[in-house]
Amino acid sequence: MNSKIIIEAIGYIGSALVLISFLMVSVYKLRVVNSIGSLFCVIYGLIIHAFPTVVMNVALIAINVYYLSKMLKPTEKNYDLVRVNGEEGLTGFIINHYKEDIAKCFPGISMDFKKANCGFVVCHEGKPVGVLLGELKNYDLDIMLDYSIPEYRDFSIGKFLMSNLAPEGIDRLIYRGADENHKDYLKKTGFEQKDGYYEKKL
Numbered sequence: 001m002n003s004k005i006i007i008e009a010i011g012y013i014g015s016a017l018v019l020i021s022f023l024m025v026s027v028y029k030l031r032v033v034n035s036i037g038s039l040f041c042v043i044y045g046l047i048i049h050a051f052p053t054v055v056m057n058v059a060l061i062a063i064n065v066y067y068l069s070k071m072l073k074p075t076e077k078n079y080d081l082v083r084v085n086g087e088e089g090l091t092g093f094i095i096n097h098y099k100e101d102i103a104k105c106f107p108g109i110s111m112d113f114k115k116a117n118c119g120f121v122v123c124h125e126g127k128p129v130g131v132l133l134g135e136l137k138n139y140d141l142d143i144m145l146d147y148s149i150p151e152y153r154d155f156s157i158g159k160f161l162m163s164n165l166a167p168e169g170i171d172r173l174i175y176r177g178a179d180e181n182h183k184d185y186l187k188k189t190g191f192e193q194k195d196g197y198y199e200k201k202l
Contacts, residue, residue, distance in 0.1 A: 007047050014040030014057075025104045025181060027153055028071055031064040038064070071154040077124055079160045083168065084119040086133070091119050094131050095145070102147055106178045109145070116144050120168070122157050130157040139171040146175070146185075158189040166202040173200045 017037025024030040038057040045053035084091045095102065099111060113133050118141060122130035130148040134141040148157045165173070175182075175191065175198040191198040 007044065010040055010047070011044035014038070014042075014044055025101065025150070026184075027150055028068070028184075031068050031071075035061050035064040035068075077156055079129075079157065080123045081160070081164050081168075082121045082123060084121050086113065086116045086119055090121055090128060091131055091133065094121065094128050094147075098147070098149060101150065102145070105147065105181050106145075107180065108178055113144055118170075120161070120165075122148075122160065124152070130161075132161060134173075136170065139169060141165070141170045141173050143173060143175045143177070155185060155188045158185055162189050162200070162202065171202055173202065174198070 014037050017033055017040060019037075021030045021034035021037060024033065038060040041057040042054050042061070045051065045057065082090075095111065095113070102111075103109060115135050116133040118136035119131070119133045121128050122132075128149075129152045131145060132143065132147075133145040134143040136142075146158075146161075173191070175186065176196070179186065179198070186193075186198050189200065191200045
């Protein structure tokens with residue numbers, strides 16, 4: 001393989017990664033993949049002496065690193081926990097408003113939450129930013145939906161929930177849904193993988 005093909009491949013890989021990043025639901029993953037793609041574009045730009053491209057992609061990497069560092073810092077957000085009744089009222093509004101994003105986050109999820117007898121809405125400065133719905137039996141909450149809106153996917157809502165659910169009469173959380181976009185969250189919030197489901201004792 002000659003050097004020209006390798007150089008072009010670097011450029012195509014960088015461009016492809018930058019484009020792919022914008023298809024990602026998770027803002028965290030978007031910034032990580034975008035940074036990797038921009039790095040390839042920097043290398044490509046240096047090789048072909050396209051310095052405007054280099055400057056632009058260096059700036060993109062710096063912006064991504066800045067926001068990634070903020071996302072990884074311990075949260076300073078003050079949340080409020082509002083207990084709700086199933087999927088009605090405010091909960092139903094949130095689910096309906098973000099139904100397309102919920103379907104992307106949890107492939108194959110059923111939007112029928114009629115069996116949910118326990119629910120919580122997490123608010124930040126009065127704005128609903130997360131919702132937890134499930135079926136509560138004998139202090140065990142079988143989670144049907146644990147969703148945060150895109151701007152708040154820095155694990156802070158999950159950590160807030162885990163530290164505030166025990167006083168609500170919940171001893172154990174069980175999650176049996178799709179995990180392909182959810183594994184990082186489950187790991188960060190202390191869930192243990194069992195045979196076909198995830199569990200966390202509060």
